[in-house]
Amino acid sequence: xxxxxxxxxxxxxxxxxxxxxxxxxxxxxxxxxxxxxxxxxxxxxxxxxxxxxxxxxxxxxxxxxxxxxxxxxxxxxxxxxxxxxxxxxxxxxxxxxxxxxxxxxxxxxxxxxxxxxxxxxxxxxxxxxxxxxxxxxxxxxxxxxxxxxxxxxxxxxxxxxxxx
Amino acid sequence: xxxxxxxxxxxxxxxxxxxxxxxxxxxxxxxxxxxxxxxxxxxxxxxxxxxxxxxxxxxxxxxxxxxxxxxxxxxxxxxxxxxxxxxxxxxxxxxxxxxxxxxxxxxxxxxxxxxxxxxxxxxxxxxxxxxxxxxxxxxxxxxxxxxxxxxxxxxxxxxxxxxxxxxxxxxxxxxxxxxxxxxxxxxxxxx
Numbered sequence: 354x355x356x357x358x359x360x361x362x363x364x365x366x367x368x369x370x371x372x373x374x375x376x377x378x379x380x381x382x383x384x385x386x387x388x389x390x391x392x393x394x395x396x397x398x399x400x401x402x403x404x405x406x407x408x409x410x411x412x413x414x415x416x417x418x419x420x421x422x423x424x425x426x427x428x429x430x431x432x433x434x435x436x437x438x439x440x441x442x443x444x445x446x447x448x449x450x451x452x453x454x455x456x457x458x459x460x461x462x463x464x465x466x467x468x469x470x471x472x473x474x475x476x477x478x479x480x481x482x483x484x485x486x487x488x489x490x491x492x493x494x495x496x497x498x499x500x501x502x503x504x505x506x507x508x509x510x511x512x513x514x515x516x517x
Numbered sequence: 518x519x520x521x522x523x524x525x526x527x528x529x530x531x532x533x534x535x536x537x538x539x540x541x542x543x544x545x546x547x548x549x550x551x552x553x554x555x556x557x558x559x560x561x562x563x564x565x566x567x568x569x570x571x572x573x574x575x576x577x578x579x580x581x582x583x584x585x586x587x588x589x590x591x592x593x594x595x596x597x598x599x600x601x602x603x604x605x606x607x608x609x610x611x612x613x614x615x616x617x618x619x620x621x622x623x624x625x626x627x628x629x630x631x632x633x634x635x636x637x638x639x640x641x642x643x644x645x646x647x648x649x650x651x652x653x654x655x656x657x658x659x660x661x662x663x664x665x666x667x668x669x670x671x672x673x674x675x676x677x678x679x680x681x682x683x684x685x686x687x688x689x690x691x692x693x694x695x696x697x698x699x700x701x702x703x704x705x706x707x708x
Contacts, residue, residue: 355571355667362578362658369585380588388584392577395659398535399576400569403663405542407565411549411557444534445660450542453664466673469661473650479622487626489633491698496643498696499687503647503680510676517672 402450409450410457424461431508434464438471438504448472462517467508474500572663579658583619590618592628599645600635607641608685615648615681619655639698644685651677 374381422430441448448469456465475497484493511517550558595614602610611632618625629642650656652674661670692698 358667359574359578362575362582366578366581366585369582369589372589373585376589384585384588385581386584387587388577388581391583392580395576395580396573398532399572399660399663401535401539401542403569403572404562404565405538405545406664407561408542408545408549411553411561412545443537444532445656446534446538449660449664450538456665456669462669462672465669466676469673470651470677474647483622484626487622488630489698491696492633492639492642495639495688495691495696495698496646496684499643499684499691500647502687503651503684506680506683507673507676511672514672514676516675517669 398446402446403453406450406453407457409454413454413458415459418455418459422455422460422464424463426461426464430461430464431467431505434460434468434508435471435504438468438473439475439477441472441476442478448476463508463511466511467504470504470507474503568666569663575662576659579655583655583659586617586619587624592624592631596628596631596635599632599641600637602641603638607637608644608682611637611641611645611685612648612652612681615645615650616652616654618649618653625649638689639692640685640689643688644681647684648681651680 370381370384373384420426421433426433437451438448441451452465452469452472455468456462460468480493480497484496546558546561549561595618599607599611599614618628625646629646632642632645633639657670657674661673665673
């Protein structure tokens, strides 16, 4: 299954590379370069985050996580997770490492979905630092407003379906 | 022949987020070593290194796909497609581009602002941003997969699939109910 995913991804890469090559060698070189530079930039960050999340999860007090964020914590846990997501500062390394550590440390999947969805949609610092300077402010606030229920819907769906 | 516009580089070798996580991780690793001994320390490292190594080819593929799509799909063209659609089709197309377009906030928000300039309604723009945020493949592939594993990410994305459309519809409702999207006109910021 995972092998099939890998294969598909790389077939896609080859197809795109061919499409770029057909429009000129320069495009092929530029695309490859952009991708590889991105990869080299991200790899150490992701590596630190992934391995760090494992150790952070180890030292998290399970006895504390389970009642507040565990699968049994229900709506309370989801509300805590959403607030945590909205208030998490920093770039993606921080949000994903915290989410992964919580999941490994005993938080429920719906709660972690609520956390990462809330963090992705309305982490406060990101709205103010990135979105408002680049977009008409009122559209940003409209976007934030209609995003409010979304983490709850995603978490609710996860509870209903019983996955992951 | 459209020359790809060079993206604004915001690359620093050092960033605070990573530094903070590195310090936290280092302390946690030391604590595990000190509390549980070398065996446990190595066991954790082993599990996570394996997971990470498993994901590296996917991360590389994700980055390359992003690099090529950014070049092959000129943003002016995308803006034209999205700007002239309306109704449900507009939302669906916006969602599709949110899924396809690679890049971070520095590429996505200017594109969204361009949609507005060209005439897309606020609902379409909201659907686009929410789609990029929640179901964009580069984000899921490059970031989420190494951290959470395939099963979790797959289901997280499935739960998120209806959300961009829902957000777009809610935004249109809010605008119809009087949310002041159109503001001071020329002073509105656009890139």
